[in-house]
Amino acid sequence: MKSQDEKNFWGIPYGTEISTEALVKDLWDPTTDEILTPKTFLGLGWGINLHAVGKKIGLVR
Numbered sequence: 001m002k003s004q005d006e007k008n009f010w011g012i013p014y015g016t017e018i019s020t021e022a023l024v025k026d027l028w029d030p031t032t033d034e035i036l037t038p039k040t041f042l043g044l045g046w047g048i049n050l051h052a053v054g055k056k057i058g059l060v061r
Contacts (some may be wrong), residue, residue, distance in 0.1 A: 012045055013038030 015022065015038070022040040022043055026047035029037060036046040037051055054060035 007038075009044065014043050014044045015039035018042055 007016070012049075015026070019057050026037070026039060026041045026043075027049070028051045029049050031050045032049065032054050033052050033055065035049055035056070037049050039045060043046075051060060
């Protein structure tokens with residue numbers, strides 16, 4: 001099985017996991033400061049990490 005870093009289609013990341021944890025990680029991932037993160041929940045492309053956005057504008061520590 002490919003790791004999440006290896007899952008890409010012509011350089012665009014994709015996610016194949018169907019779970020609540022994957023959806024939450026796409027939207028709120030406090031383990032990274034990256035705003036755009038590769039999809040882990042179903043989809044193609046990148047997701048917006050709202051935790052990183054909140055941290056950058058000072059709403060989250």
